[in-house]
Amino acid sequence: MSGTLNKVMLIGHLGDEVKIHYFEGGNCIARFPLATNETYTNRQTGEKVTNTDWHNIVVRNKAAEICEKYLSKGDKVYVEGRLKNRQWQGEDGNMRYTTEVHVQDFTFLTTKNESQSTGQAGMANAQQSSGPPPQDNPTKSAVPEVPVDDTEEDDDLPF
DSSP: OOOOOEEEEEEEEEESEEEEOOTTOOEEEEEEEEEEEEEEOOTTOOEEEEEEEEEEEEHHHHHHHHHHHHHTTEEEEEEEEEEEEEEEOOTOOOOOEEEEHHHHHEEEOHHHHHHHTOOOOHHHHHHHHHHOOOOOOOOSSOOOOOOTTSSSSOOSSOO
């Protein structure tokens, strides 16, 4: 196999509001932190342990505007994209590094009713006034469907 793959699929909760920046020419970029959790029971103590990982999410152009309009802190979202590493020089002169998930597809998993019950009326009001965004499908399964491509040859891989 000579190809490579850079693909990330995450389901998590927004850790902050979506922050958007507009550029000359009309393009824009939105960023927000996404929290994913891993929960297990410690065998020695029997206590439940939860570890949270934070991911830097980057969305561009029209998708960024949709995220800013409809997502709020605490909302659950599925994102799919690519990992990108970035470096820059900080104000102190030191090099800084970060890894980001550049989103190619997303699905809102928090429904309007869930938003209202958790006190996030801002998102619910936006949905009521202008309707749901095209990507919003609260009845969609949390596990995305993978399209089948019948044009490829069968191989002996078990998956």
